[in-house]
Amino acid sequence: MHYGSIFVETLFGFVMLFILAKVLGKTQIRQLTAFDFISALILGELVGNALYDDEVGIRDIGFAVLLWGGLLYLTEIITQRYKKSRGILEGRPSIVIHKGKLQREEMKKGKLDMNQLLHLLRSKDVFSIREVDYALLETDGTVSVLKKTAHQLPTRNDLNLPPEQIVLSFMLINDGEIIWDSLREIGKDENWIKEELKKQEIYSVKDVFYAEYEKGKNLYVQGY
Template identity: 30%
Template sequence: MTELGTVLIRGIVGFILLFILARIMGKKHMTDMTFYEYIVGIAIGSIAAELTFGTEVRMSNFILGMILWAIFPLIVSKIELKSFRFRVLTEGHPTVLIENGKILEKNFKKEDLTIDELMIHLRQKDAFKISEVESAVMEKNGQISIMKKSDSQPLTTKDMGMTVELEHQPRLVIVDGNVMEKSLNEYGYTKEWLKGEIMKQGAKDFSEVFLAQIDSMGNVYLDLYNDNLKMPQIKQKLLVAANIKQLQANLMNFSLQTENEDAKEMYQTHAKKMDTLIDEMTVYLKE
């Protein structure tokens, strides 16, 4: 048998043996990886280390070995997609640790898990009392998922029979003093409206803003380059200017939304007047 053939056989045998050992170790020793991802990581790391120091072994053997260990998880993944039984063999089953509020001691022994380790996982899920837990399951990757009892779950607006507007993903609208106009327009706002909002929070211009984020409700979070500019320190004149700027933005929005030409012209005319007013006020705002 050729040397490369020997490497091929050894690679296959090594993969199978490491897989069996990883399965014996149990899920608690895993991270967020599946079993074969775990053992492949170990194997490739070992081969890379040997490649550095094992000068007596041919480079071609190292290359073949690393290729084999890179291909193995791809083959396993393809087979898992086709076969549920094989997926169970490679990944195992989730293990129920707590059911109907009762601890299942046999499953603790099966997963070689202690109560102290369980408590660590529960505290990470904000469950400090076992009495709060209705169900706890050790997943295939070793993580523990829990479901709290109904009387221990946070009260939601649905529980109270309240209807709230759904929120969507917030958007960054200013980064390093630059306005992200595309994000702003997607939420239906203008630069004039945004300037009015930042002026309310102490900024006179976009260049003074390090970061601004807007949510789907129109609330603006602002971080200024000068963190000493706080809301209570803003002059009254600055607030008035901000309100005028926002009113101007609203008028421009109204003009875009209406199909009545007379109303459109009226909105635009008053918006221009307010723009002129703000320009005239600029000198006094700096005092």
């Protein structure tokens, strides 16, 4: 039997898929941890081989599954006993918004762009960067949000206040480029946005990492 070959190939697959999961970034894994992601791929491949490859026997698949289970069990033991290994093997949450400011370097490390971040924030009922004090990109690819005190509970209903009109915010500049669809949606043009930037002593769109428009408020701008 080719147990030696199976051992080498499984170990190689473990290492390569772990590296792949890290390179793809947290948001690609979605709600799976890195090891859940790897396990799903490996186990799917093992089952696929058992079903469709006549040359792969039950004992071969059983050996590979036991080997894979042993690697996962060993990983769990290592992370339980050696705290320093947890950051490498399990990852750490990263702060992508700190005191209301986008942390561009942390976003780059997590392979997270503005569209992905806004999507994750909307899943937390946050429709504007202005509402956020802190946001953490978790190891499973989700975002945990701490809103600014002005946007926390109690709600208007709690205070018996009349409802207000809902205003949607628009991303107008992303990484030095104007989002033309959003600009047309709010009925503005390039000259308008340049004038708004000048009011904040910014003279080039290329100097802006992120800009957000919300009706009735000043343009929210963050440079590099």
